[in-house]
Amino acid sequence: LELRITTSMSGVIPSTLYGYMWEDINHSGDGGLYAELLQNRAFQGVLPGTQNALTAWQPYNGARLSVTNKIEGVTSALPNSLQVTIPKTVLGPIGFENTGYWGIKVQAGWTYNGSFYAKSDTFTGPITASLKSTTGATYATATIEGISSTWKKFTFTFEPSASALDTNNVFHVEVNGPQAAGQTIYFGMFSLFPPTYLGRENGMRIDLAEALAGTNPSIWRFPGGNNLEGESWATRWKWNETIGPIENRPGRVGDWGYPNTDGLGLLEYLNWAEDLGAEPILGIWSGASAQNYSELSTWPIVPEADLQPYIDDAINEIEFITAPANSSEWGALRSKYGREEPYQLRYIEVGNEDQFQPDSYAAYRWNAFVTAIGERFPDLEFIATTYPSTALNPPYLKIDYHQYESISWFENAAFMFDNYPRNGTQYFVGEYAATSTNDSDALGTIATGRFLYPTLAGSAAEAAFMTGMERNSDVVFASAYAPSLQHIRNYQWTPDIITYDAGRLVLSTSYYVQQMFSVNRGTHLLATSPASTNDSAPLYWVASHNNETNTVFLKVANTGPDDLTAYLFFDFNVTSLFGTAVMLSSPTLSSITGVFNISNTLDEPENIIPVSSAFAIPYPDRYNYTFPATSVTVLALEAN
Numbered sequence: 053l054e055l056r057i058t059t060s061m062s063g064v065i066p067s068t069l070y071g072y073m074w075e076d077i078n079h080s081g082d083g084g085l086y087a088e089l090l091q092n093r094a095f096q097g098v099l100p101g102t103q104n105a106l107t108a109w110q111p112y113n114g115a116r117l118s119v120t121n122k123i124e125g126v127t128s129a130l131p132n133s134l135q136v137t138i139p140k141t142v143l144g145p146i147g148f149e150n151t152g153y154w155g156i157k158v159q160a161g162w163t164y165n166g167s168f169y170a171k172s173d174t175f176t177g178p179i180t181a182s183l184k185s186t187t188g189a190t191y192a193t194a195t196i197e198g199i200s201s202t203w204k205k206f207t208f209t210f211e212p213s214a215s216a217l218d219t220n221n222v223f224h225v226e227v228n229g230p231q232a233a234g235q236t237i238y239f240g241m242f243s244l245f246p247p248t249y250l251g252r253e254n255g256m257r258i259d260l261a262e263a264l265a266g267t268n269p270s271i272w273r274f275p276g277g278n279n280l281e282g283e284s285w286a287t288r289w290k291w292n293e294t295i296g297p298i299e300n301r302p303g304r305v306g307d308w309g310y311p312n313t314d315g316l317g318l319l320e321y322l323n324w325a326e327d328l329g330a331e332p333i334l335g336i337w338s339g340a341s342a343q344n345y346s347e348l349s350t351w352p353i354v355p356e357a358d359l360q361p362y363i364d365d366a367i368n369e370i371e372f373i374t375a376p377a378n379s380s381e382w383g384a385l386r387s388k389y390g391r392e393e394p395y396q397l398r399y400i401e402v403g404n405e406d407q408f409q410p411d412s413y414a415a416y417r418w419n420a421f422v423t424a425i426g427e428r429f430p431d432l433e434f435i436a437t438t439y440p441s442t443a444l445n446p447p448y449l450k451i452d453y454h455q456y457e458s459i460s461w462f463e464n465a466a467f468m469f470d471n472y473p474r475n476g477t478q479y480f481v482g483e484y485a486a487t488s489t490n491d492s493d494a495l496g497t498i499a500t501g502r503f504l505y506p507t508l509a510g511s512a513a514e515a516a517f518m519t520g521m522e523r524n525s526d527v528v529f530a531s532a533y534a535p536s537l538q539h540i541r542n543y544q545w546t547p548d549i550i551t552y553d554a555g556r557l558v559l560s561t562s563y564y565v566q567q568m569f570s571v572n573r574g575t576h577l578l579a580t581s582p583a584s585t586n587d588s589a590p591l592y593w594v595a596s597h598n599n600e601t602n603t604v605f606l607k608v609a610n611t612g613p614d615d616l617t618a619y620l621f622f623d624f625n626v627t628s629l630f631g632t633a634v635m636l637s638s639p640t641l642s643s644i645t646g647v648f649n650i651s652n653t654l655d656e657p658e659n660i661i662p663v664s665s666a667f668a669i670p671y672p673d674r675y676n677y678t679f680p681a682t683s684v685t686v687l688a689l690e691a692n
């Protein structure tokens with residue numbers, strides 16, 4: 053193949069092209085990015101007396117534990133409390149433990165901030181809280197005094213004397229058994245935080261936050277995904293229940309089979325997006341809840357006549373985010389909760405995957421939300437979520453359409469935007485991933501080809517698709533791999549871009565592809581000759597120029613089983629005798645069958661990692677480069 057990279061700038065690359073889609077799925081928020089270590093910390097979203105009510109809690113030395121709503125809770129938002137009944141006869145310490153999100157990381161040098169509420173009508177003795185291993189080693193202890201018959205918040209810090217060898221550790225609470233014998237103690241709203249990303253209170257787990265930040269994302273779509281929608285109207289994500297002190301947040305039954313604490317709430321998301329330097333894309337509830345996909349006709353859709361309160365709610369949310377603190381009730385509330393300055397907000401996504409309920413969306417839901425919000429906030433831009441072919445009034449100018457498909461679909465789709473109409477409408481590929489080898493059932497089971505972790509072959513196919521998105525970034529203004537995070541001990545969706553447990557994480561091959569494309573960004577596209585190919589060689593590319601750094605980038609995916617050499621010709625002046633290459637490929641001999649299905653896993657996190665190298669350019673106007681079988685490469689050249 054001969055490939056000429058011209059000096060013709062064929063378009064501006066939007067600054068929003070690469071970023072993340074976010075929702076709490078796979079314990080991505082609670083148990084993941086949200087740094088809280090204690091699971092089921094306030095018994096939110098559970099029914100007293102059910103098995104789930106005591107998730108992650110266990111008795112120690114014979115205490116009887118139950119969750120009750122028969123006494124007044126810590127706040128009206130948190131009606132459930134932990135009732136600890138001490139038997140009449142007991143020897144030694146007695147109490148209970150929280151097992152965290154399948155373990156707790158104990159790290160020497162870290163300060164952990166802990167708290168809980170407690171009360172008892174009779175017991176007034178000390179309470180000891182500690183970090184312990186499941187085999188009995190104690191890493192840190194704090195003694196709490198002053199329990200009385202009214203709810204009181206107790207705070208403490210842990211500074212572990214040593215790091216634990218593994219995450220088989222618990223948060224342990226005990227009292228003196230004989231002293232407490234026959235008595236009842238109530239507890240509520242526990243919390244235990246390790247240090248957080250940028251030291252933010254109620255903030256993010258550092259390693260996961262750093263990994264997400266490491267791709268240099270420029271958009272952050274939240275809060276879902278299905279988890280925006282709720283399985284009923286009542287259980288939708290309600291912005292106003294995710295703000296303020298965590299004691300005021302009731303939490304909810306999420307869409308993915310576990311309760312959400314909503315500790316990671318609207319302001320935390322907005323602050324986080326700012327920390328990332330990413331533009332928020334705010335999903336608002338559009339009057340539809342998501343249920344069983346085989347019974348779409350039974351999904352709860354708000355009738356047109358009843359929609360206004362939900363539109364008002366969305367307007368209030370946007371006002372809370374964007375209004376000056378001194379001239380708006382909602383802006384003042386935001387200021388009270390710690391954020392004086394309004395946030396920047398440009399994009400509102402109306403619903404999620406409303407292609408599943410296109411009739412009501414096209415008939416009235418889209419129109420009602422867009423018209424009312426647009427009148428109130430004329431600078432906002434709206435993103436639709438139906439099939440692109442669904443006619444909407446007003447016509448959509450931006451649309452989010454999702455692609456969870458097989459490897460070969462992504463290779464073929466590398467050209468799908470080449471012929472997309474240039475009529476002013478733009479795509480947000482707001483969720484996509486190569487999920488399977490199975491062309492007829494890309495969302496099937498692992499047994500039928502679905503991936504547990506992204507594979508090199510899948511990630512190379514995504515890269516091929518991404519060359520098409522970038523090449524057509526006049527009509528694709530944003531994109532996001534999805535889902536983002538997966539706790540390996542409790543997940544609902546595979547594959548995901550980062551997988552972790554209580555102590556470790558692994559960056560997938562798809563993570564590295566996102567990083568390579570996003571970090572190496574041009575400001576303008578450069579025309580190539582040929583522009584793209586979809587015939588003989590499975591080589592896919594896009595060229596760009598960064599006007600600020602005077603760098604030319606060539607991003608290339610080879611999705612085939614053979615190494616491919618391209619003869620590159622440069623029309624621009626190369627100003628350095630050296631270029632740099634970042635390459636993601638299998639280190640194993642490419643001819644070995646199966647190596648392309650290789651993944652990074654928690655146990656083998658570095659099977660495939662990008663390798664950077666410098667290469668000499670003997671002739672300033674050309675270079676031969678061999679792109680290995682099933683690989684993704686970004687070449688960078690200094691030029692003017």
Ligand code: AHR
Pocket residue numbers: 075077276277278279404405454483534535545
């Ligand atoms: O990313 C997982 C789910 O896939 C999202 O919640 C939904 O939008 C899509 O169907």
